Amino acid sequence: RKEVEQDPGPFNVPEGATVAFNCTYSNSASQSFFWYRQDCRKEPKLLMSVYSSGNEDGRFTAQLNRASQYISLLIRDSKLSDSATYLCVVNEGSNYQLIWGAGTKLIIKP
Amino acid sequence: DAGVTQSPTHLIKTRGQQVTLRCSPKSGHDTVSWYQQALGQGPQFIFQYYEEEERQRGNFPDRFSGHQFPNYSSELNVNALLLGDSALYLCASSPLAGGSYNEQFFGPGTRLTVL
Numbered sequence: 164r165k166e167v168e169q170d171p172g173p174f175n176v177p178e179g180a181t182v183a184f185n186c187t188y189s190n191s192a193s194q195s196f197f198w199y200r201q202d203c204r205k206e207p208k209l210l211m212s213v214y215s216s217g218n219e220d221g222r223f224t225a226q227l228n229r230a231s232q233y234i235s236l237l238i239r240d241s242k243l244s245d246s247a248t249y250l251c252v253v254n255e256g257s258n259y260q261l262i263w264g265a266g267t268k269l270i271i272k273p
Numbered sequence: 274d275a276g277v278t279q280s281p282t283h284l285i286k287t288r289g290q291q292v293t294l295r296c297s298p299k300s301g302h303d304t305v306s307w308y309q310q311a312l313g314q315g316p317q318f319i320f321q322y323y324e325e326e327e328r329q330r331g332n333f334p335d336r337f338s339g340h341q342f343p344n345y346s347s348e349l350n351v352n353a354l355l356l357g358d359s360a361l362y363l364c365a366s367s368p369l370a371g372g373s374y375n376e377q378f379f380g381p382g383t384r385l386t387v388l
Contacts, residue, residue, distance in 0.1 A: 206363055206379035207316065250315050259329045261377070263315030
């Protein structure tokens with residue numbers, strides 16, 4: 164079983180719709196969680212950190228469920244510019260290594 | 274304020290050769306991490322440097338080695354290149370000793386092709 168698992172997609176979503184994806188992690192001792200966005204042939208960029216209480220940044224909402232060991236990302240009112248690959252990242256806290264999922268590809272269609 | 278820079282942007286090598294990739298961290302950052310990203314995969318952690326020492330290493334063979342200089346810039350060296358080493362190599366810097374809660378800022382990467 165992979166340490167961090169994501170549905171690779173692609174998710175094809177009409178502009179303006181709401182889309183959500185989950186990411187599961189295997190290590191219950193994981194302490195830090197992030198969502199990164201990566202455009203085609205570009206470097207990853209931090210979208211948001213994920214806090215235990217959940218957090219929101221504009222159209223983006225991230226949630227953490229420690230009991231079920233998953234994090235989620237919700238995008239409301241999707242824009243064409245949201246098309247990208249979204250990478251789930253987990254740190255176990257005992258070391259400095261970030262564990263990355265393979266990413267979920269999102270395509271927003273007009 | 275320059276972000277993370279990497280050189281070269283693209284590189285083509287043949288099997289068995291050696292390669293050196295370079296990274297300059299974002300201003301104010303003292304920790305550099307290197308990742309390998311194969312097509313369609315997430316980045317895989319190679320190692321992290323802090324205070325000119327390798328602080329943590331991922332599951333990569335000894336053919337992969339690195340160095341950090343007093344100005345915090347870093348090099349990644351790969352010896353005896355294999356076809357499977359073809360990938361995007363990403364450098365990320367983070368501030369204040371690179372604690373696990375700190376955001377990592379990525380450079381644009383070096384795309385290595387091994388023929």
